[in-house]
Amino acid sequence: MARSSGIDQTEKARNAARIIRTIWKNPLISRYEIAERLHLEKSTITHQVSRLLELGLITEISEGQAGPAGGRKPIHLAINKDYGYIIGIEMQVEAYSVVAVNLAGEVLRFKTAEKLITQESFIQDVLNIAIEFAQEMGGTERLIGVGVGMGGIIDSDRGIIHYSIPLHLTSPMNFSAAIAERTSIPFLIGNDANCCSWGELAFHKADGLKNFLFALVQFRTGDVALQEYGGVGVGFGIVIDSKVYTGTNFTAGEFRSAYWTEGNRAQFSIPYEEIMTVTRNPAILERFVREMGRNVALFVNTFNLNKVFIGGNIEAYDLDVPAIFTEEIKRNWMYPMPPACEVSYSTLGEKAVAYGAAGMLLYRIFTSTHLPVDSDSDQDPLVLSLHL
Numbered sequence: 001m002a003r004s005s006g007i008d009q010t011e012k013a014r015n016a017a018r019i020i021r022t023i024w025k026n027p028l029i030s031r032y033e034i035a036e037r038l039h040l041e042k043s044t045i046t047h048q049v050s051r052l053l054e055l056g057l058i059t060e061i062s063e064g065q066a067g068p069a070g071g072r073k074p075i076h077l078a079i080n081k082d083y084g085y086i087i088g089i090e091m092q093v094e095a096y097s098v099v100a101v102n103l104a105g106e107v108l109r110f111k112t113a114e115k116l117i118t119q120e121s122f123i124q125d126v127l128n129i130a131i132e133f134a135q136e137m138g139g140t141e142r143l144i145g146v147g148v149g150m151g152g153i154i155d156s157d158r159g160i161i162h163y164s165i166p167l168h169l170t171s172p173m174n175f176s177a178a179i180a181e182r183t184s185i186p187f188l189i190g191n192d193a194n195c196c197s198w199g200e201l202a203f204h205k206a207d208g209l210k211n212f213l214f215a216l217v218q219f220r221t222g223d224v225a226l227q228e229y230g231g232v233g234v235g236f237g238i239v240i241d242s243k244v245y246t247g248t249n250f251t252a253g254e255f256r257s258a259y260w261t262e263g264n265r266a267q268f269s270i271p272y273e274e275i276m277t278v279t280r281n282p283a284i285l286e287r288f289v290r291e292m293g294r295n296v297a298l299f300v301n302t303f304n305l306n307k308v309f310i311g312g313n314i315e316a317y318d319l320d321v322p323a324i325f326t327e328e329i330k331r332n333w334m335y336p337m338p339p340a341c342e343v344s345y346s347t348l349g350e351k352a353v354a355y356g357a358a359g360m361l362l363y364r365i366f367t368s369t370h371l372p373v374d375s376d377s378d379q380d381p382l383v384l385s386l387h388l
Contacts, residue, residue, distance in 0.1 A: 012048075015040060017368055019048050020079075023058055024366045028076040049077065056083055057382070079103050084142040084382065087130050088358030090192065091117055091150040093166045093220065096125075098133045099354040103362065105203030109137060110351055119167045123178045130185070144365070144382050145186035147357030148175075149195035151233060153250050156190035156360070162250060188361045192216060192353045193253050196311050196346065197237030197244045199356030202363040212239050212307035213299055215292070215325075216352065217314040219279050230266040230275040234292060240303070257295055268292075279317070289314075289321050293328035300341050301332050308343040311352035315345045 015038075022034050035045045052058045061076040081104035090097040097112040111133070115125065130146045137143070152164030159176025161169060179187045190198065193216040200209060214237035221231060236253040238245045246252050259269035266275045268291055270284065278284045296308060308329075310321050322343040333339045348355050365382050 015044055016048050016052070019045065020052060020057060021366050023052075023077050024079050027078045028061055030076060034077075056080055081106065084144040084380070085137060086144050086358040086361055087133055087137075087146045088195075088354040088356065088361075089126060089129055089146065089148045090195075090353035090357065091122070091126065091148060091166065092218075093117055096129055097350060097354040098129055099351055099358060100133065100137050101355065101358045101362075105199075105355075105359065105362075107351065107355070109133075110354070112350065117166050119169055119173075122167060122173075123175065123182070126187070127179065127182055130187075131183075140185065143185060144380065145188065145361045147195065147359070147361035148187060148189040149192040149353040149357035149360070150189070151192050151235065153254065154189060154191045154194075155250050156188060156194070156246075159187075159189055161189065186361070188357075188364060190357065190360050191235070191237075191246075191250070191253065192356075193235035193237040194244050194246065195237075195356035195360050196309070196352050197239050197356070198363050199348075199352070199359030200309060200346070201239065201242065201244070202359035202366075203355075209239070209307060210242050211303065211305045212309065213237070213296065213305050214239075214309045214311060214346070215296060216312050217292070217310065217321075218312040219314065221279065230272050230278075232266060232268075232275055232278055232288070234267055236299070238299075255295070257291055258298070259291055259294075282319070285317065285319055286324075289319060289324050290328070293321075293325040294332070296325055297328040297332035300329050301334075301339060306341055308341060309346045310343070311346035311348055313350050315347070315349045321345070 018038055019034060022037055023029055031045050031049055035042050049058070053060070057080060058077050059080040061078050081102045083103055085100045085102055085108060088099045088101065094116055095112060095114045099110045100108040102108060117125070126148055131140070134140045134143050150164065151166050152169070153162040154160070155162065159174065161167070161173045161175055163169060175189045176187065193214060196214045196216050200212070200214060216235045216237065218233045219231055220233065234255050236255055238253050255267060257268045260267065261269050265272045268275060268288060270288060270291070274284055275288065278288050299305065300308060308325060310325070314321060322345060325343045329339055329341055346352050
């Protein structure tokens, strides 16, 4: 009997997860439409939706249009964007950025500050940044979780940093285990460019994004960044069939130009001494963007991607980067019909990675296979879903 009850609870949790995921992906959907999509009994939908409304996870918006035969107008359902907030953090070599967003992806608060990142203090620094920012938001009571983005080879599923230039890390660091020893707040960590891709998937889900590339381009002027890699960092987030592709060893998107020259400390063919001047030399900037565009074109045309996002503080410079990328994609294209790929800025600028890190956590929540809304636990069901 107990076993049967356990199976029933598991099935209820799965149904709850499917329902809330459907509402998240299809804002302003009706109960009837959910039942049709998921092939669930109306009584199951009624019970689960009532529970989700009671918890405050979803909300009823406005009445829709009645059908052709008349009758009762459907009531639309949507995720309650103000249910709680998520913190996203970008950890750089000599600074960090932190943002708070609601469940609709609206930025509630943002700040950036200088901070030298070291392997020894990294875990505690991340925790301190999150907690202090949460206090500025009014406390941790409505904090759902924290996403962290940074450069490196990172297994975000297990929370392990395998390699990182900013941290001078050459052996694995179990970030998730170390954080769990200090707090019960859920933390996720991911590669910075991958975080940007998760952000696009999480917060622009209605746009039908399926196969795209996110080119993260960052210029750093601090001494450490200039010495390490000339102050220019480029990484790609690759999305295939609406999933962030991380590769066999989590190195997908780690980038070195096809034109790179032997011995160059930078990622491009442009000599290290020249690329250090990219932010103040328009000729070097255009040469840099052109070379990057040729690399992007190979990805786009080989994998038939239909969208390229460009993010990072390159958005602030007076150069039409999307136009150059588009030109290089067309130059690389081999067929008479034009390539079906749109190139645009992410419009997030310096917020791109922190915002994306928050999106990574939100995406994980709403694609979880279990949501314990029928649990007797007093804990937040969204927080619980991150631990399942």
